[in-house]
Amino acid sequence: MSIAMANEAPGAFQGTLTDKLKEQFDAGLLSGQELRPDFTIAQPVHRYTSIDHAIWRKLYERQAEMLRGRVSDEFLQGLATLGMEKDRVPDFDQLNETLMRATGWQVVAVPGLVPDEVFFEHLANRRFPASWWMRKPEQLDYLQEPDCFHDVFGHVPLLINPVFADYMEAYGKGGLKAAGLGALDMLSRLYWYTVEFGLIRTPQGLRIYGAGIVSSQGESIYSLDSASPNRIGFEVRRIMRTRYRIDTFQKTYFVIDSFEQLFDATRPDFAPLYEALRAQPTLGAGDIAEGDLVLNAGTREGWADTEDI
Ligand SMILES: [Fe+2]
Numbered sequence: 001m002s003i004a005m006a007n008e009a010p011g012a013f014q015g016t017l018t019d020k021l022k023e024q025f026d027a028g029l030l031s032g033q034e035l036r037p038d039f040t041i042a043q044p045v046h047r048y049t050s051i052d053h054a055i056w057r058k059l060y061e062r063q064a065e066m067l068r069g070r071v072s073d074e075f076l077q078g079l080a081t082l083g084m085e086k087d088r089v090p091d092f093d094q095l096n097e098t099l100m101r102a103t104g105w106q107v108v109a110v111p112g113l114v115p116d117e118v119f120f121e122h123l124a125n126r127r128f129p130a131s132w133w134m135r136k137p138e139q140l141d142y143l144q145e146p147d148c149f150h151d152v153f154g155h156v157p158l159l160i161n162p163v164f165a166d167y168m169e170a171y172g173k174g175g176l177k178a179a180g181l182g183a184l185d186m187l188s189r190l191y192w193y194t195v196e197f198g199l200i201r202t203p204q205g206l207r208i209y210g211a212g213i214v215s216s217q218g219e220s221i222y223s224l225d226s227a228s229p230n231r232i233g234f235e236v237r238r239i240m241r242t243r244y245r246i247d248t249f250q251k252t253y254f255v256i257d258s259f260e261q262l263f264d265a266t267r268p269d270f271a272p273l274y275e276a277l278r279a280q281p282t283l284g285a286g287d288i289a290e291g292d293l294v295l296n297a298g299t300r301e302g303w304a305d306t307e308d309i
Helices: 016-026 050-067 073-082 092-103 116-124 148-155 162-181 184-196 217-225 236-240 259-265 271-278
Strands: 106-110 127-131 199-202 205-208 230-233 252-256 294-296
Touching: 050 073, 050 148, 050 217, 073 092, 092 106, 092 162, 116 127, 116 162, 127 148, 162 184, 162 259, 162 271, 184 236, 184 252, 205 217, 236 271, 252 259
Parallel strands: 106 127, 199 252, 230 252
Antiparallel strands: 199 205, 230 294
């Protein structure tokens, strides 16, 4: 199974924060902590247990090994530049010293998923909200919500890359606009198929850059090696119409040629695009549409027949 952050795409999560917050307060994990108006907290580093650190170490080792030859060079460069801790859950303040110097981004600790507009406001101001808590030992391969490993190992290395860093800020600004235009469903699909589950074409072959794949052992293999999913050239309008999977591996991966392509394609004002797309039907997660640049038409083997989101 993938680490399929259910409800993670902006626009899709409601109510989760309260549950997660309540759970953490009930467990005494946030006692004495102030939840700030922007939903951040000071990272409670003293609350991490030896088990938390051991889980971080295990996941880090596993993924670092797995990703060699599979992940984009930009990700590996980011990981190396950050000097991210291998043996224990990283201290966000330490990561931020390097990150801020490189691209002006910082990681801020949150108790869990935050409301859409808060999330976008953070991104628009170059702050990446990361869950502070670690998954449990029985959740190594699957959990519903993004934990610290997914958020920090998965998302932060690419924030060192100047072009991707700009893309994420632009996404936050776009999110604030989309919320006002009732277009979050369309914009969320863009986040899902790029930031979470994106692939990139390189002279050496396809590589992973999406955080949802990078932080998942199973999907790191499946997304590149399996004949089952479609792999289709990146196209913004196509992606904005495409539903997705939250509880299984993706049926389709969209492939960019470069981060510049991603940033350039998302530079124009999306308002007219939303207007035009609203009149068109959505596409299923596994559909192939006219005009697609099909790099690989999937065999559809093992696809779930449950509803796409
Ligand atoms: Fe994520």
